[in-house]
Amino acid sequence: MTATIAGERPTVDDGQAGRARPVSVARGYRFELVKLVSQWRVRLLVLACWIVPALFVAGVSQQSTLPVDTLFGRWMLATGWAGPLVMLGFAGLYALPLLTSLVAGDVFASEDRLGTWRHLLVAVRSPRRIFVAKVSASLTVIVLLVAGLAVSSVVGGVLAIGGHPLVGLDGHLLSSGDAAGRVALAWLSALAPTLALAGIGLLGSVMLGRSPMGLLLPAIVALAMQLLQMLPLPVAVRLALPGYAFISWNGLFTSPAQLGPLLIGVAVSLVWAVVATALAYVLFMRRDFTDLSYDGSGRRALTAGILPLAGLLVVTVAVVAPATGIPPLSGSGIEQDKVQSSVATAFSHLYRMQTQQLHRPAVTEAQLKSSAACTKGGQDDGEGAGNDWRCVVSWHLPGVKATGQAIYQLDVTPDGRFMADGDGPKEVNGYFLVRTPEGDAPNPLWQFDGNVELLPTSKG
Structure with a gap:
């Protein structure tokens, strides 16, 4: 690839050239992680995710008017375990798509805006290691943000109300310990669709260059998935959408737990995360870094980005349909x-x-x-x-x-x-x-x- 012109020929004398080797992935990861956390917006996001949910849950839990239209909102006065679940519902709709956009959707595009690709390639000497380091650093920050939302909301709810038993979605009472475990599993399951959005963000960042559409792509995809979930879709299509795991965690709060939809939603989300990241890798390795005017490739975005993801949706529907026991294009599941x-x-x-x-x-x-x-x-x-x-x-x-x-x-x-x-x-x-x-x-x-x-x- 043309990037090796800059990546494999360091400007040193012949004796030193034979000893020059690419920078290790660990050093590249640390460098990229420092670059991310040094940005003021990322620091602000980390601070907000670890503080604001606790204040929000504690504040709402003290009010006489509760968000009863939100799942578990009516129980926020009774137990501190309801608050983290209310926050999880909000995060799946708004917070997590926005966070993935600001982190994964910008990790490659920022180099295009600053014009620093050639300097980075000369320093690291391996486009492949640059990709791995950037992906690892962005996923680390995203996991840190999700953990902050979960821990902060739990602390706020338990300190404000207490760890009292929680009423499940079938009316049975969950002990404090059981509720804590299921809340942790619910937040853990939300990592899967978050990683799927992160993979789409990485793909958009590589595919669209400095275009703002790359930054907005995860949020746009998440919004489209939310709108589709509001439609009377067949069950197989609904479960094949990568954002379904943002909803199916509620099956953890029934007895027995409704694990089928949750496991399918998590598996589909992880497949989308892997495929989207792999597509981003292929596009990144084929890129011509000597073109200083590069601003994304519309044709390549269609053939190597949008069409493969559309094909993935068709494949997941075809695979999920036998697991549901319902015809792929019929059956709402609500009988x-x-x-x-x-x-x-x-x-x-x-x-x-x-x-x-x-x-x-x-x-x-x-x-x-x-x-x-x-x-x-x-x-x-x-x-x-x-x-x-x-x-x-x-x-x-x-x-x-x-x-x-x-x-x-x-x-x-x-x-x-x-x-x-x-x-x-x-x-x-x-x-x-x-x-x-x-x-x-x-x-x-x-x-x-x-x-x-x-x-x-x-x-x-």
């Missing part, structure tokens, strides 16, 4: 029996919680025998997302002949999450407070979040 089962299970657990609040005789889920009859838009065989789901929950109490019933209006999103809003009777779920011997307390049956697994079976 009537799944919705009924999820609602009845969550109601059983939360009814027991309400029973404890009111100091009534203890009852088990087996004794309640809860069941739900759900319709969508008035149709008995409803399927798919929508806010027109209506469920009638029935249960039995020991020694009571009459069957208890409660009505819920459901808003089910395309990714399987739902919010159930109580519609009576008032004594059960018709009011947001319940009167206990200790005073008024939040009614766990008034509104609750749940999750419908999109795959045909659940494997915990």
Whole structure:
């Protein structure tokens, strides 16, 4: 390649030339890492990621108005483990795509803007080692930023509220230790789609040169993935998108854990990360560094960047489809029996919680025998997302002949999450407070979040 003109012929005499060797990857990595952390914006990002989440979670946890439209937001007053999960939902939508854009999306383009490629090649003497060093340094900074978001939000929540048990998405109570482990796994799983965006950022930085589009590429791709997740896509297509792992971590908070979608989402994200980084490497090694006016290659960006990633999406859909057990181009995964089962299970657990609040005789889920009859838009065989789901929950109490019933209006999103809003009777779920011997307390049956697994079976 033409870069070897600068990279393999150092300007020294013949006796020294025979002894000249490329700089080691370790030295190149340290050099690139120092370059990154010396930038004021990277230092500011690190500081913000390790401080701001703690302040945000602690501040919101002290407010009377909570982000109930966010997953686990309604429990931020009850336990410090809800705050990190609220922060994770926000980070997956906004923070992590932006961070990868500012770090990975600029690590190669900055050399184009400064015109320092020839100096770097002369110093290191190996384009391959330059690529490895830059990628390793940028991934190190990204992992540091993600760790800061996770640790800071956990510290803020636990110090402000305490490590009390957390209510899962099926209504069962997670002990403090169990909640801590699952929160850690949720943040760890979010690293996979973050690495996928980082790989896309590296590809854009190499492919588009000093163009600002390279810097914005991870954020644009993340936004496109979010918009697609809001559409009624087939399950195979939804799971084949690299950003699905930003959503599927909620399966960790059911019993048994819904690991199928999470594992598929993590695997797909890692494949995208590897392929995007490999494409960036191929483009980087083919580049002509003697061209000082280089500003990206539109044709090469199409043939070596966009088209391979589009082909990867087709391949992942074809591979994921057999794993889901659903035809690749049909099936939302949201079916009537799944919705009924999820609602009845969550109601059983939360009814027991309400029973404890009111100091009534203890009852088990087996004794309640809860069941739900759900319709969508008035149709008995409803399927798919929508806010027109209506469920009638029935249960039995020991020694009571009459069957208890409660009505819920459901808003089910395309990714399987739902919010159930109580519609009576008032004594059960018709009011947001319940009167206990200790005073008024939040009614766990008034509104609750749940999750419908999109795959045909659940494997915990």
